[in-house]
Amino acid sequence: MAAPLCLFLTRPRxxxxxxxxxxxxxxxxxCLLLQQVMxxxxxxxxxxxxxxxxxxxxxxxxxxxxxxxxxSSISTVVLLAxxxxxxxxxxxxxxxxxxxxxxxxxAAMLGIVATGDAFNIFVFLxxxxxxxxxxxxxxxxxxxxxxxxxxxxxxxxxxxFILIGIGLMYQMTGTLNIADLSIRLPEVxxxxxxxxxxxxxxxxxxxxxAMFPLHLWLPNAYAYAPSIVTAFFAATATKVAxxxxxxxxxxxxxxxxxxxxxPLQVVFMVxxxxxxxxxxxxAIYQSNIKHLFAYSSVAQIGYxxxxxxxxxxxxxxxxxxxxxxHALMKGALFLALGAVMYRIGTxxxxxxxxxGRQMPVTMAAIVIGGLSLIGVPLTxxxxxxxxxxxxxxxxxxxxxxxxxxxxSLLAVVYVWRIVEVAYFKPSLxxxxxxxxxxxxxMIPIWTLVLxxxxxxxxxxxxxxxxxxxxxxxxxxxx
Amino acid sequence: xxxxxxxxWVVIVLMxxxxxxxxxxxxxxxxxxxxxxxxxxxxxxxISMAMVDGGTAPxxxxxxxxxxxxxxxxxxxxxxxxxxxxxxxxxxxxxxxKEAYGSIEEEEIQxxxxxxx
Amino acid sequence: MKDLxxxxxxxxxxxxxxxxxxxxxxxxxxxxxxAAVGAGISTLLMLVAITMTGRSEYPERHKPLLALAVVIVxxxxxxxGTLDMPYFGSAEAPIxxxxxxxxxNDSMQEIGVPNIVTSVLASYRxxxxxxxxxxxxxxxxxxxxxLLVARRSEEDxxxxxxxxxxxxxxxxLRIVTKMLIPFILLFAFYVQFHGDFGPxxxxxxxxxxxxxxxxxxxxxxxxTARRVINQSFIQMIAATGVLLYGSVxxxxxxxxxxxxxxxxxxxxxxxxxxxxxxxxxxxxxLTVASIMIIIFFxxxxxxxxx
Numbered sequence: 001m002a003a004p005l006c007l008f009l010t011r012p013r014x015x016x017x018x019x020x021x022x023x024x025x026x027x028x029x030x031c032l033l034l035q036q037v038m039x040x041x042x043x044x045x046x047x048x049x050x051x052x053x054x055x056x057x058x059x060x061x062x063x064x065x066x067x068x069x070x071x072s073s074i075s076t077v078v079l080l081a082x083x084x085x086x087x088x089x090x091x092x093x094x095x096x097x098x099x100x101x102x103x104x105x106x107a108a109m110l111g112i113v114a115t116g117d118a119f120n121i122f123v124f125l126x127x128x129x130x131x132x133x134x135x136x137x138x139x140x141x142x143x144x145x146x147x148x149x150x151x152x153x154x155x156x157x158x159x160x161f162i163l164i165g166i167g168l169m170y171q172m173t174g175t176l177n178i179a180d181l182s183i184r185l186p187e188v189x190x191x192x193x194x195x196x197x198x199x200x201x202x203x204x205x206x207x208x209x210a211m212f213p214l215h216l217w218l219p220n221a222y223a224y225a226p227s228i229v230t231a232f233f234a235a236t237a238t239k240v241a242x243x244x245x246x247x248x249x250x251x252x253x254x255x256x257x258x259x260x261x262x263p264l265q266v267v268f269m270v271x272x273x274x275x276x277x278x279x280x281x282x283a284i285y286q287s288n289i290k291h292l293f294a295y296s297s298v299a300q301i302g303y304x305x306x307x308x309x310x311x312x313x314x315x316x317x318x319x320x321x322x323x324x325x326h327a328l329m330k331g332a333l334f335l336a337l338g339a340v341m342y343r344i345g346t347x348x349x350x351x352x353x354x355x356g357r358q359m360p361v362t363m364a365a366i367v368i369g370g371l372s373l374i375g376v377p378l379t380x381x382x383x384x385x386x387x388x389x390x391x392x393x394x395x396x397x398x399x400x401x402x403x404x405x406x407x408s409l410l411a412v413v414y415v416w417r418i419v420e421v422a423y424f425k426p427s428l429x430x431x432x433x434x435x436x437x438x439x440x441x442m443i444p445i446w447t448l449v450l451x452x453x454x455x456x457x458x459x460x461x462x463x464x465x466x467x468x469x470x471x472x473x474x475x476x477x478x
Numbered sequence: 479x480x481x482x483x484x485x486x487w488v489v490i491v492l493m494x495x496x497x498x499x500x501x502x503x504x505x506x507x508x509x510x511x512x513x514x515x516x517x518x519x520x521x522x523x524x525i526s527m528a529m530v531d532g533g534t535a536p537x538x539x540x541x542x543x544x545x546x547x548x549x550x551x552x553x554x555x556x557x558x559x560x561x562x563x564x565x566x567x568x569x570x571x572x573x574x575x576k577e578a579y580g581s582i583e584e585e586e587i588q589x590x591x592x593x594x595x
Numbered sequence: 596m597k598d599l600x601x602x603x604x605x606x607x608x609x610x611x612x613x614x615x616x617x618x619x620x621x622x623x624x625x626x627x628x629x630a631a632v633g634a635g636i637s638t639l640l641m642l643v644a645i646t647m648t649g650r651s652e653y654p655e656r657h658k659p660l661l662a663l664a665v666v667i668v669x670x671x672x673x674x675x676g677t678l679d680m681p682y683f684g685s686a687e688a689p690i691x692x693x694x695x696x697x698x699x700n701d702s703m704q705e706i707g708v709p710n711i712v713t714s715v716l717a718s719y720r721x722x723x724x725x726x727x728x729x730x731x732x733x734x735x736x737x738x739x740x741x742l743l744v745a746r747r748s749e750e751d752x753x754x755x756x757x758x759x760x761x762x763x764x765x766x767x768l769r770i771v772t773k774m775l776i777p778f779i780l781l782f783a784f785y786v787q788f789h790g791d792f793g794p795x796x797x798x799x800x801x802x803x804x805x806x807x808x809x810x811x812x813x814x815x816x817x818x819t820a821r822r823v824i825n826q827s828f829i830q831m832i833a834a835t836g837v838l839l840y841g842s843v844x845x846x847x848x849x850x851x852x853x854x855x856x857x858x859x860x861x862x863x864x865x866x867x868x869x870x871x872x873x874x875x876x877x878x879x880x881l882t883v884a885s886i887m888i889i890i891f892f893x894x895x896x897x898x899x900x901x
Contacts, residue, residue: 525616576648
């Protein structure tokens with residue numbers, strides 16, 4: 001069932017249209033998968049017909065299905081706008097290459113999420129990172145190259161750490177299958193080797209995740225990549241890393257191990273909160289809007305980490321919800337920025353003067369996305385923050401709930417800066433020629449924006465899936 | 479204990495040498511070299527795990543009872559490929575960076591980067 | 596000023612040494628690959644790269660204390676982790692007890708290939724290997740995206756002249772190489788198809804094949820090589836390799852079996868396994884060889900362009 005997803009890898013001579021078909025197909029399949037998983041529980045698929053610990057297995061439960069859905073839907077929507085955008089930003093002779101890399105990266109992310117084998121995760125992680133480095137380096141100016149190189153170094157260190165961790169686990173258990181690992185690890189959980197393995201995997205994943213102290217590569221990489229790439233990665237790549245974090249701590253090592261042996265809860269809580277504040281503050285001082293939203297991504301990851309560190313079902317639900325919602329928000333925001341880029345060729349804040357009048361529809365999209373980031377009611381941002389605060393209060397940590405709300409205030413400040421410039425400053429000279437962007441941009445942007453609002457009002461679907469996923473995770477770990 | 483683990487310790491020292499080069503050196507080519515050393519030592523680490531005293535290479539033959547573990551070998555074959563892929567891409571980036579910035583020293587690039595902003 | 600050439604050569608030696616270490620630890624397949632890739636291809640690529648970027652490094656001005664601290668913490672964590680590890684070489688380690696025995700004991704009946712590494716690689720964990728092919732494919736495309744240069748004619752001729760004069764000087768080298776290349780190619784085919792029985796397989800064969808082409812390029816110049824080998828043709832081959840691998844999976848999928856279940860390829864499961872392994876090794880070989888050539892060509896022509 002999941003294997004057809006991988007076939008996308010195999011058509012190198014493709015064009016935009018084919019990419020959309022492939023991505024759309026992946027989207028359909030993941031919808032079906034989600035439905036099936038919600039109905040009947042975990043699906044497992046053995047590649048090559050070898051039983052699980054010997055061969056490689058694909059394993060889809062609610063969590064995976066949710067992630068698959070996020071990735072493939074965002075990718076499809078973003079691709080719709082890709083053609084218009086990259087024609088402006090990438091030289092003609094690289095277009096084919098761009099789509100190949102894009103699809104490889106999409107397939108690799110789907111692969112990471114779907115696979116049930118620890119080493120297979122590493123392989124797919126590398127495919128997705130390699131294509132990410134190349135995609136980012138396709139950005140317009142030379143900063144993109146440098147950003148991509150920094151990402152390459154950090155990413156490879158992270159991947160190698162994960163590889164060491166997987167090796168240590170394998171050494172203690174003799175298996176690479178995730179389900180099998182979770183059965184066999186408790187027997188050897190008291191050894192120092194497993195402790196080390198855990199530490200390495202977590203640090204490696206956090207590097208990929210751009211969690212607060214390890215986030216240095218992210219803002220530049222996002223800011224200088226082509227707009228389409230930014231929209232795609234901001235909405236998906238870090239989500240995959242969060243998935244890995246959840247998967248390793250909850251399923252592989254098991255809840256009791258992860259949180260009793262180490263002061264992990266406190267560490268994550270503190271790092272998450274510091275991340276929210278440091279990154280939001282940094283966002284306020286950025287003059288490039290892409291930078292601004294990239295820092296805000298780091299801050300949003302902080303929220304996810306806080307929810308995760310609560311280690312309650314409700315906290316995890318909040319994290320998953322935020323995962324889904326943040327993908328929608330950032331997808332919409334970065335796409336809208338791509339549209340601005342398409343028209344005025346820059347995303348510097350000072351060039352936004354008066355854009356609220358020239359490009360009312362696009363700017364409205366940015367405002368709604370921004371409101372959602374702040375967490376205003378009727379948007380998705382509100383829903384996930386609401387659940388997060390509920391989860392924190394459930395544990396009884398009042399001060400932290402207050403801190404989370406304070407963090408949202410910082411978001412108000414940076415979103416307001418954009419609004420102020422775009423609506424209340426006079427237009428730049430010669431700006432009259434700036435028009436709205438073509439329909440090819442409008443449709444994807446507003447699809448995402450409307451999804452923002454829809455899932456902010458009708459929360460049944462997203463909450464239900466997130467709850468099911470987090471419950472199944474807690475069911476697995478005794 | 480010393481005899482039982484010496485191999486791993488040597489490997490760890492190698493790994494850390496590579497890791498140190500990656501984070502401490504400013505020259506981009508050296509960073510890639512460090513990354514290679516780091517990865518290669520992880521390979522040695524895996525292969526050490528697969529080793530069995532008195533075993534032979536895992537190619538079936540009559541009269542041999544003890545084979546070393548084939549699975550890590552397979553994993554490392556894949557990892558080597560990943561390593562060369564990363565190296566190739568990293569070098570390609572370096573070449574482009576040299577063309578764009580005229581330097582492959584981290585400090586200089588950072589300086590020029592800040593000037594632009 | 597430090598010389599990067601020495602650094603790169605030392606790295607090559609390090610790779611070669613670790614390859615011999617792999618032989619000492621009974622991992623012949625891995626040693627083969629490491630020698631071909633680590634000591635061969637990556638050293639070569641690095642050499643090409645430093646000819647373009649300059650081979651000297653500034654004297655160090657960095658502050659190593661923080662890095663040292665990070666490294667020491669990581670290292671001691673690892674050492675701490677080793678304390679509970681099974682001893683080196685011990686046959687009782689869990690790693691040898693759980694999954695591996697099935698490969699060692701049953702792979703002969705199930706797959707019928709003496710080289711267990713090949714059977715695990717190409718059948719039990721075929722999907723990992725598929726990923727591996729895709730990784731190298733991604734790298735090739737990535738390099739293409741970064742280094743692709745538009746065709747230019749004037750400079751081509753200049754480079755041609757330059758190459759021409761250079762090659763006149765190396766008459767002996769040229770003749771020796773000319774004699775060597777067919778043997779290298781032959782050896783590549785041997786490695787490709789003998790992988791079932793001895794160490795070797797598609798990946799190593801691809802690398803060896805590519806290295807023969809590299810030799811040719813180095814001695815006869817880029818332009819001559821381009822006349823023999825067309826770049827878009829190679830890209831097609833690279834794609835075909837991945838496609839071939841993937842389609843083996845699809846065929847088994849279409850015939851109602853699981854992805855990469857080779858028993859779908861033939862009525863006799865063991866024969867099916869044989870055929871499947873042969874096909875995917877061929878796919879691997881094609882892709883690896885052509886991607887290596889693409890990477891090298893792009894580096895080399897970028898250099899000619901400067």
